[in-house]
Amino acid sequence: MTTRYTKDHEYIRVExxxxxxxxxxxxxxxxxxxxxxxxxxxxxxLSKGDEAAVVESVKAASEVYAPASGEVLEVNSxxxxxxxxxxxxxxxxxxxxxxxxxxxxxxxxLMTEEQYQEFVKxxx
Amino acid sequence: MAESVRADEPILKTPLHAEHVxxxxxxxxxxxxxxxxxxxxxxxxxHNWTREHAGLFDxxxxxxxxxxxxxxxxxxxxxxxxxPADILNLxxxxxxxxxxxxxxxxxxxxxxxxxxxxxxxxxxxxxxVNASMxxxxxAHMQARLPADVKLIRADDRALLAIQGPKAAEIxxxxxPDTADMAFMATKATKLAGLDVxxxxxxxxxxxxxxxxxxxxxxxxxxxxxxxxxxxKPIGLGARDSLRLEAGLCLYGHDxxxxxxxxxxxxxxxxxxxxxxEGGFPGAARIQREIKDGAARVRVGLKPEGRAPAREGxxxxxxxxxxxxxxxxxxxxxxxxGPVAMGYVSRDVSxxxxxxxxxxxGKPLPAKVAAMPFAPHRYKR
Numbered sequence: 001m002t003t004r005y006t007k008d009h010e011y012i013r014v015e016x017x018x019x020x021x022x023x024x025x026x027x028x029x030x031x032x033x034x035x036x037x038x039x040x041x042x043x044x045x046l047s048k049g050d051e052a053a054v055v056e057s058v059k060a061a062s063e064v065y066a067p068a069s070g071e072v073l074e075v076n077s078x079x080x081x082x083x084x085x086x087x088x089x090x091x092x093x094x095x096x097x098x099x100x101x102x103x104x105x106x107x108x109x110l111m112t113e114e115q116y117q118e119f120v121k122x123x124x
Numbered sequence: 125m126a127e128s129v130r131a132d133e134p135i136l137k138t139p140l141h142a143e144h145v146x147x148x149x150x151x152x153x154x155x156x157x158x159x160x161x162x163x164x165x166x167x168x169x170x171h172n173w174t175r176e177h178a179g180l181f182d183x184x185x186x187x188x189x190x191x192x193x194x195x196x197x198x199x200x201x202x203x204x205x206x207x208p209a210d211i212l213n214l215x216x217x218x219x220x221x222x223x224x225x226x227x228x229x230x231x232x233x234x235x236x237x238x239x240x241x242x243x244x245x246x247x248x249x250x251x252x253v254n255a256s257m258x259x260x261x262x263a264h265m266q267a268r269l270p271a272d273v274k275l276i277r278a279d280d281r282a283l284l285a286i287q288g289p290k291a292a293e294i295x296x297x298x299x300p301d302t303a304d305m306a307f308m309a310t311k312a313t314k315l316a317g318l319d320v321x322x323x324x325x326x327x328x329x330x331x332x333x334x335x336x337x338x339x340x341x342x343x344x345x346x347x348x349x350x351x352x353x354x355x356k357p358i359g360l361g362a363r364d365s366l367r368l369e370a371g372l373c374l375y376g377h378d379x380x381x382x383x384x385x386x387x388x389x390x391x392x393x394x395x396x397x398x399x400x401e402g403g404f405p406g407a408a409r410i411q412r413e414i415k416d417g418a419a420r421v422r423v424g425l426k427p428e429g430r431a432p433a434r435e436g437x438x439x440x441x442x443x444x445x446x447x448x449x450x451x452x453x454x455x456x457x458x459x460x461g462p463v464a465m466g467y468v469s470r471d472v473s474x475x476x477x478x479x480x481x482x483x484x485g486k487p488l489p490a491k492v493a494a495m496p497f498a499p500h501r502y503k504r
Contacts, residue, residue: 032361033168035455036430036462038484054484056432058167058455059361080430 004067004110007119011091012067012099014107020095021067023055026120028090031057034083039075039097046070046099048106053096055086068106070099138184139282139342147357154360155255157185162359170362171457174328175498178288179358179366180349183327187258188281188336191249191265193273196239199247202273203237206265208385208404210395211249217241219308219323221393223385224253224261229406229413230381231388232264233257234373238310238323250321252283252334254375282342287332287366290354292503295322295333298348302333307502316348327363329370329500368463369456371424371495377435378422378451378465386413387467389422420448421473424495425464425481427488432462433481439468440480440487447472450481458498465495 003013009027012019028034036056046052046066053064075097079085086094101107111119136157144151149160160182162170173179193199200211209222216239224232238250253261265275286295296303299315302322310323321336337345349355364374373379379388384406391399391414398404402411427433437450453464464481472479475494480487 032162033166035168036432038431056455058171058365058457059161061432061434083430 002107003113004107005113005116005119006065006067006110008065010064010067012107012110014101014104017101017104018073019068019070019099019101021052021064021097021099022095023064023086023090024116024120025090026124028087028094031055031060031062032087033058034086037079037083037086037096039077039079040072042072042075044072045102046072048103056083064096066099067110068099068101069103070101072097073100074098136185138182139339140182140184140284140346143343143346144182144357149357149359152360155185157255159185160357160359162361163357165356167359167361167365168457170356170358171365173356174288174330174358174362174366175458176289177354177356178286178290178294178332178352179328179362180346180355181285181287181358181363182282182346183285183334184282184339184342185255186283187251187253187255187261188278188283189251189253189258189262190276190278191251191269191273192276193247195247198270199249199273200239202269203249204398204404206268206405207235207237208394208398208407208410209237210397211237211239213395213397214239216243217310219310219325223379223390223393224264225385225405225410226381227405228381229384229409231375231379231383231385232381233261234375234379235261236323236325241310241312250278250336256376278336280339281336282339282345284335284337284342284345284349285326285332286335286349286355287326287328287330287358289331289501291330291332292324294349294352294354297352305503307331307504316345318345318348320345324503327370327372328366329372329496329498329502330366331501331503365454365457368452368454368465369458369496369498370500371465371497373422374452383422383467384410384413384418386410387418387421417470419470420467421470422451422465423468423473424493424497425450425453425466425479425490426493426497427462427464427481427490429488430461431483431488433464433483433488433490437464437466438482439466440482441472442478442480442487442489444480447479456497463493463497464490468492
């Protein structure tokens with residue numbers, strides 16, 4: 001199981017040909033209190049970089065982009081009732097969607113855990 | 125308040141800047157100042173704390189100034205040539221909300237006007253204007269005031285606001301002579317041993333005070349108020365969600381030079397004598413809108429479901445006719461759901477009217493709603 005990150009602070013945790021997508025702990029801390037999450041419909045086909053979801057804090061709305069191409073297998077519909085889970089556990093229970101990867105080679109262009117932590121340090 | 129940062133100007137700091145940084149605030153540029161948007165607990169907690177206890181705000185970025193003329197009548201008439209409120213009949217110690225108007229009746233800025241209590245201050249009117257507009261406001265007023273009325277900037281003063289159901293008793297412990305003040309009453313007194321000028325007013329819908337103090341005393345006052353365990357510091361993020369729930373306008377968003385006070389639903393701030401007599405910029409338009417109604421009006425909007433509709437969201441009828449635009453919108457923590465305000469054509473402005481808000485290209489059902497969304501709790 002490996003986790004990869006984008007420069008826009010999405011993560012994808014890969015298991016076999018599926019990946020769980022969410023926003024990083026740094027991203028949730030920057031957004032502040034999450035009050036609404038809009039999730040894609042199951043079965044939707046996403047290309048890398050497509051707008052996959054929307055996360056709204058008290059202050060603003062932010063897009064969540066697909067870190068890799070794939071088909072939406074499952075969404076975390078519990079976030080509709082309790083969006084604050086994204087703040088409490090962004091990397092765990094606050095996941096957004098699971099996708100079936102259609103081009104796993106795209107993952108090579110994303111940051112590793114270590115590279116991402118360096119990246120966060122460089123911008124904060 | 126209004127957001128605008130000019131990149132060619134250095135960022136300004138209020139006298140409380142180091143306090144905010146020391147408290148761990150996230151600082152952002154706002155109206156040319158480096159201001160706290162939130163403290164470590166976050167906007168939701170700060171918002172709810174203000175509604176349940178007392179929140180302390182640094183609003184020293186706002187513009188404080190005094191008009192000085194030979195007597196009240198002269199100064200009041202000079203200001204009445206620029207604003208539609210009745211200033212002449214303002215009683216000593218009373219504060220009033222008004223707007224600086226353009227010759228077309230648009231709103232150049234909104235402001236608070238206070239007539240001081242002390243007879244020795246006869247002929248003075250104290251003003252508080254928006255941070256982002258203060259230079260333009262002062263230039264506008266100076267260009268139009270008669271020779272015997274001067275505008276004196278009070279840049280050496282800070283402004284704090286304490287808001288919430290516990291605010292009055294906390295202030296009364298430090299200044300017992302404030303307890304019986306009513307909403308929009310003002311007083312010069314001592315608070316924690318410091319000379320202050322306070323008004324029972326604010327921008328949250330809650331009871332509370334705005335407190336003007338010399339810049340050099342600001343830190344002492346801030347710390348004296350924060351020493352009470354019922355008081356927590358509140359940033360601009362919660363200030364915005366609190367005022368939105370209270371249905372209060374944010375300059376540059378809900379009101380600007382393209383909106384008149386009648387369109388904005390601010391007719392209550394134009395007293396009867398001024399409505400009849402006119403004599404302020406744009407009076408012909410404003411009197412016509414009072415008589416015939418404005419073509420578009422500011423309304424509250426309650427989206428169904430959980431998705432917020434932000435500023436700039438187009439408003440349509442359920443059959444797709446575009447009828448307006450959202451000017452402020454977000455999540456209301458006290459309402460525990462999305463709230464918004466915006467301008468719509470008058471024919472669809474009745475409370476309860478079904479409308480659609482076009483959020484990310486999709487119609488979000490909403491109803492025209494009465495404001496405030498959270499009840500005002502002013503001391504009457």
